[in-house]
Amino acid sequence: MRYELMLPHQIRKAIEENWPVALPLGVLEYHGEHMAVGMDTLAVIKTLELFEKERDIVILPPFYYGAASYAVAPPEGSGSVQVGGPVLAPFAEELFYGLLRIGFRNIHAIIHHQTENFVAGMPTDLAFKTAGRQAIFRFLEKERGEGWWGSDKMVDYYAGHAQGENVFNWVQVHPLMPAAMNGKYPFDHAGIGETSLMLALCPEAVDAGRFTDNTSWYTKSAPEASAELGKKGVAMILDHLRATLRG
Ligand SMILES: [Zn+2]
Numbered sequence: 001m002r003y004e005l006m007l008p009h010q011i012r013k014a015i016e017e018n019w020p021v022a023l024p025l026g027v028l029e030y031h032g033e034h035m036a037v038g039m040d041t042l043a044v045i046k047t048l049e050l051f052e053k054e055r056d057i058v059i060l061p062p063f064y065y066g067a068a069s070y071a072v073a074p075p076e077g078s079g080s081v082q083v084g085g086p087v088l089a090p091f092a093e094e095l096f097y098g099l100l101r102i103g104f105r106n107i108h109a110i111i112h113h114q115t116e117n118f119v120a121g122m123p124t125d126l127a128f129k130t131a132g133r134q135a136i137f138r139f140l141e142k143e144r145g146e147g148w149w150g151s152d153k154m155v156d157y158y159a160g161h162a163q164g165e166n167v168f169n170w171v172q173v174h175p176l177m178p179a180a181m182n183g184k185y186p187f188d189h190a191g192i193g194e195t196s197l198m199l200a201l202c203p204e205a206v207d208a209g210r211f212t213d214n215t216s217w218y219t220k221s222a223p224e225a226s227a228e229l230g231k232k233g234v235a236m237i238l239d240h241l242r243a244t245l246r247g
Pocket of ligand 1: 031039040112113188189190194
């Protein structure tokens with residue numbers, strides 16, 4: 001369900017049944033002359049909408065204003081919007097803290113932007129990861145008081161941990177395309193991989209008539225894109241979401 005359309009009784013049910021709460025996270029960035037600037041975020045939104053047809057999940061309103069950077073193109077006339085990681089982190093902490101206050105304990109930001117470096121991290125995902133940790137610590141201290149971890153109530157902490165219980169899993173950040181897709185689907189920027197994803201998920205974000213206006217190295221493979229290839233990528237992403245977004 002889309003969060004903005006939920007009624008309070010539906011929100012209470014989602015909390016009670018521990019539905020995954022997914023935040024589509026991305027940027028607005030130049031993706032060549034042939035593709036829409038919202039590509040990264042649209043890819044997350046559209047795959048989550050497909051996933052929602054098979055699972056009970058809450059989809060939060062998307063956040064498009066990540067740190068695009070000007071690495072690909074300067075912003076003038078290109079459309080890239082850059083908001084730096086240092087200002088994203090306090091925003092994200094408030095957002096996650098607010099979601100914890102509502103009662104959600106199964107919160108996931110899904111990001112597609114610079115995520116080929118996900119393990120080491122890049123500004124947007126690092127900001128949201130840090131924010132998630134900060135929000136959890138702050139929330140636990142408010143709810144349980146200082147010394148919560150050291151109290152006798154936590155005597156089973158490590159045993160619970162071994163069984164997969166972990167309060168620090170209440171907020172997680174995941175790449176849309178996991179490392180397991182490496183070598184199976186082209187990871188690129190505005191090339192055959194991303195353009196195919198858009199053709200499969202959101203064809204109005206691609207204008208094939210503009211391929212010839214591209215002059216950059218990273219868009220060279222874009223004309224080879226197809227919805228068929230994109231659908232293969234979407235199937236792999238849906239497998240990843242099935243494993244990641246569990247009740
Ligand atoms: Zn992209």
